Amino acid sequence: MSERLPRLLVPAVLLALALIAPFFLEAFWLQTGLFAMAAAIGAIGLTILTGTAGQLSLAHAFFAAVGAYGYCYLAGGGGLGVNAASGLGLPTLPALVLAVAIAGLAGALYSPIAGRLRGIYLGIASIGLVFIGQHILFNATGLTGGFNGRDAAPFSLLGFTFGAGDPELVIFGVPFEDMERLWYLGLALLAIAYLFGRLLVAGRPGRALETIRDSEVAAAVNGVDVTRYKAAAFTISSMYAGLAGVLLALVFGRIVPESFGLNLSVEFLAMIVIGGLGSIRGAVLGGVFVSMLPKVLDEYSGSLPFLAAAGSGGGIEPGMAARFAFGAAIVAVLIFAPGGIGALWRGSRPAPSTSPPKESAA
Amino acid sequence: MTQFIELLLNGISLGFVYAVLALGFVVIFKSSRVINFAHGSIILLGAYSIAKLSDPLGFIPAVLAGVVISAIAAALIYWVILRHVRGRAADTVTIATIGVDIVLATELARQIGQDVLNLGDPWGSDVVRFGDFSIPEARVAAAVVALVLVGSFLAAFKYSSWGVAMRAAAEDGEAAALMGIRLRRVVTGAWLIAGALAAVGAIFLVTFPTPGVDRASGLAALSAFPAAILGGLDSVVGAVVGGLIIGVVVVMASGYQDEISFLGRGLGQVAPYIVLVLVLLVRPAGLFGTKELTRV
Numbered sequence: 001m002s003e004r005l006p007r008l009l010v011p012a013v014l015l016a017l018a019l020i021a022p023f024f025l026e027a028f029w030l031q032t033g034l035f036a037m038a039a040a041i042g043a044i045g046l047t048i049l050t051g052t053a054g055q056l057s058l059a060h061a062f063f064a065a066v067g068a069y070g071y072c073y074l075a076g077g078g079g080l081g082v083n084a085a086s087g088l089g090l091p092t093l094p095a096l097v098l099a100v101a102i103a104g105l106a107g108a109l110y111s112p113i114a115g116r117l118r119g120i121y122l123g124i125a126s127i128g129l130v131f132i133g134q135h136i137l138f139n140a141t142g143l144t145g146g147f148n149g150r151d152a153a154p155f156s157l158l159g160f161t162f163g164a165g166d167p168e169l170v171i172f173g174v175p176f177e178d179m180e181r182l183w184y185l186g187l188a189l190l191a192i193a194y195l196f197g198r199l200l201v202a203g204r205p206g207r208a209l210e211t212i213r214d215s216e217v218a219a220a221v222n223g224v225d226v227t228r229y230k231a232a233a234f235t236i237s238s239m240y241a242g243l244a245g246v247l248l249a250l251v252f253g254r255i256v257p258e259s260f261g262l263n264l265s266v267e268f269l270a271m272i273v274i275g276g277l278g279s280i281r282g283a284v285l286g287g288v289f290v291s292m293l294p295k296v297l298d299e300y301s302g303s304l305p306f307l308a309a310a311g312s313g314g315g316i317e318p319g320m321a322a323r324f325a326f327g328a329a330i331v332a333v334l335i336f337a338p339g340g341i342g343a344l345w346r347g348s349r350p351a352p353s354t355s356p357p358k359e360s361a362a
Numbered sequence: 363m364t365q366f367i368e369l370l371l372n373g374i375s376l377g378f379v380y381a382v383l384a385l386g387f388v389v390i391f392k393s394s395r396v397i398n399f400a401h402g403s404i405i406l407l408g409a410y411s412i413a414k415l416s417d418p419l420g421f422i423p424a425v426l427a428g429v430v431i432s433a434i435a436a437a438l439i440y441w442v443i444l445r446h447v448r449g450r451a452a453d454t455v456t457i458a459t460i461g462v463d464i465v466l467a468t469e470l471a472r473q474i475g476q477d478v479l480n481l482g483d484p485w486g487s488d489v490v491r492f493g494d495f496s497i498p499e500a501r502v503a504a505a506v507v508a509l510v511l512v513g514s515f516l517a518a519f520k521y522s523s524w525g526v527a528m529r530a531a532a533e534d535g536e537a538a539a540l541m542g543i544r545l546r547r548v549v550t551g552a553w554l555i556a557g558a559l560a561a562v563g564a565i566f567l568v569t570f571p572t573p574g575v576d577r578a579s580g581l582a583a584l585s586a587f588p589a590a591i592l593g594g595l596d597s598v599v600g601a602v603v604g605g606l607i608i609g610v611v612v613v614m615a616s617g618y619q620d621e622i623s624f625l626g627r628g629l630g631q632v633a634p635y636i637v638l639v640l641v642l643l644v645r646p647a648g649l650f651g652t653k654e655l656t657r658v
Binding site: 054056113116117118120121123124125127128129131132134135136138139140266269270273277316317320323324326327328329330331334335338 | 391397443446447453454455456457458460461462463464465468469471472584587588591595625626627628629631632635636638639642643646647648
């Protein structure tokens with residue numbers, strides 16, 4: 001008991017802080033936090049696929065785009081002039097659920113291709129998906145708004161809108177605008193995503209996926225349906241990406257194709273590597289770290305000595321400094337702490353065996 | 363018809379450039395089972411070094427220096443970083459190269475800034491005419507240089523002692539080591555060669571008809587990815603064939619973009635990936651790649 005107490009204390013304090021954050025944080029920080037939540041949700045999905053099931057994928061940005069645009073299409077409608085992108089005008093809750101389902105469907109459709117490819121071939125083919133996706137986003141203007149993107153309908157539940165001022169809401173003297181409201185939606189979605197991920201990885205499916213990662217032959221011999229499990233992992237990870245995409249769309253209020261390029265995929269990969277492959281908690285930590293770093297550096301670029309404000313020349317721009325930091329973090333984690341910061345957090349548990357059982361290739 | 367043949371010739375000459383770049387992926391993959399995501403930024407490094415040095419040194423010495431710089435950079439990435447990467451998943455080292463690429467590409471983008479650097483190459487925007495067809499001189503040079511490089515690489519791979527050691531190491535690293543082949547030296551050699559090839563490929567990637575070296579030049583190198591995968595990652599012949607296919611596809615898709623405008627604008631950039639996904643659907647290990655078999 002005395003040993004468990006401090007371990008529970010930290011998460012409990014963090015959770016409490018997260019719950020009251022809208023009362024003391026400005027909208028900018030809430031928005032940054034919401035981006036971090038979206039990143040964390042996406043990263044959980046990718047760590048299940050890449051970390052637990054061992055399928056390297058750089059297509060995560062594509063599935064996030066499917067979720068984001070899916071939501072905007074299903075919930076959106078009409079629009080005037082330049083913004084005349086078509087939509088179904090569904091209520092937003094079904095739109096959210098359907099958008100996530102569509103992202104899952106896209107993953108399921110891709111999984112037969114993914115299932116045939118091994119390791120590295122899958123990684124590159126999945127890059128292809130991102131480029132093809134970008135091409136579609138830029139060109140299918142009726143659906144996506146093309147280069148200019150399209151608006152996301154504000155989320156609403158039982159007449160309560162997660163946008164600004166409908167209905168007016170002031171709690172303890174804090175006006176609840178869009179970011180304050182979305183904050184709780186984001187927290188709820190992240191909590192669901194986190195718990196589901198933990199249960200999945202800790203349970204029977206997680207074991208099966210880990211066995212597939214370590215040896216497909218051993219998994220098959222033990223009665224794991226390798227193809228089905230791989231497809232399921234792909235589908236679930238795509239649904240996570242889709243949910244992350246929907247949340248991104250809600251926070252941005254307007255989505256453009258550029259947000260869903262190869263960079264986003266690489267950032268997702270950076271998150272799960274830094275957090276520790278296969279660790280759900282690590283994915284959340286990594287997601288928060290990678291998504292907040294550029295914003296934090298940008299905010300404080302004036303007071304940090306080696307940084308220059310964006311566009312001023314001289315010194316390192318904050319965006320670049322962030323890229324340096326997480327590029328170096330990937331390498332450093334892989335060299336010095338293969339378990340990621342998720343494992344460092346857990347403390348001095350012995351690291352799992354570092355050498356995979358060699359599959360002999362003929 | 364004239365347009366078709368002209369595009370075909372241009373495509374083939376661009377294809378040879380991709381082949382040189384794809385060879386770099388293949389050499390590294392064969393020797394160390396790693397996809398080198400940092401290849402793009404090594405290519406950019408080569409182009410950047412040559413552009414910076416060609417003013418004070420002249421073009422040819424600058425090329426030599428650029429080749430040496432890229433080769434050493436690639437070998438250093440392997441020696442200083444990748445050798446020390448640990449981790450459970452087999453793809454960990456590949457992921458580490460992504461980290462290296464982010465750092466290197468960011469630094470190069472910072473150095474280059476908004477500039478478009480000129481290589482100071484002797485070809486300029488001159489065009490060679492064969493009857494009705496015209497091809498940029500730089501592309502003709504690209505094809506010649508690439509043919510010589512690929513030919514000598516194939517010969518070295520087949521006949522030189524390094525080539526034999528390399529093939530043995532790729533076949534079965536442990537057995538090769540027991541036979542007295544110094545794996546580390548072979549692998550380092552592979553990274554040196556890949557770096558050198560990257561610099562040579564870079565020259566032709568940024569000379570006419572492309573405007574010059576800018577911060578996005580590394581992205582053009584991404585098209586060499588599909589070339590390497592398409593042919594089969596562990597096949598030298600595959601790299602050449604894959605390069606040629608991708609080169610022709612890119613040039614055709616851009617050349618006929620008015621005729622195929624219903625597929626959307628800028629198809630030239632995605633066409634390699636569409637071809638890649640289609641080919642992998644039919645042949646998951648690429649056209650010439652060895653199928654991975656598992657012995658129980």
